[in-house]
Amino acid sequence: MAGGWSRDGTVQEQIDASTEDSVKQATSKIPAGESLIHCAECGETIPRARREALPGVRYCIQCQTELDKQASNAAGINRRGSKDSQLR
Template sequence: MAGGWSKDGAVQDQIDASVEDEVKRARSQLGSGESALHCDECGCDIPEARRKAIPGVRLCIACQSALEKQETNAGGINRRGSKDSQLR
């Protein structure tokens, strides 16, 4: 049920758009090409199993984990529109 100026299914459209955006972001971060033998950040060896599992890998596990943790803390797009979430 829609209320006000919103059309029926508007909430589902927002959910679908959020999922689609996240899938696009994740696909854009997939590596391609030849993997590095040594980490671009710290210079440690990248294990052969990791190089085979992830094409185009450039970081060791420790550096990749630190990068992902930093990206997670960066926040994201607020599609909810509630005042509480906008005040953070």
Template sequence: MAGGWSKDGDVQQQIDDSVRDELERARRALPQGASARFCHECDEPIPEARRAAVPGVRLCIDCQAERDKRAGAASGFNRRGSKDSQLR
């Protein structure tokens, strides 16, 4: 059931678009090319198992975990477009 100016299915379309955008962002962040033998941040050796599991890896597990913490969640867009969300 749609409300206001939205049509039936608009809410699900917004959810699908948000999920698709986040997946695309995550795919672009994946490393490319040959894996590094040493971490680009701390110069510690990257284990062979990690290099085999993550093609193009550039960071050790500890440095990658720290970078992931700093990155945080994506900001997200307000796709609702409702009058109330635009007035805030």
């Protein structure tokens, strides 16, 4: 059912696009490759168990926790084509 000037399926396309963007963003953050032995942020040794559990890990637990906090504070919702995003 189309409403106003939109064609059928427009709302679902917006939902799908937002979901796809979120999945791409999340998968881009997954580490890959060889793990570092020392943290890229503070230089502390990354425990062997962490390096084996997360291939491609670059940060110690403390630095990764801090980076995750900073990222969650900056995250927002942007729904393409929504009225709210057009008003900003």
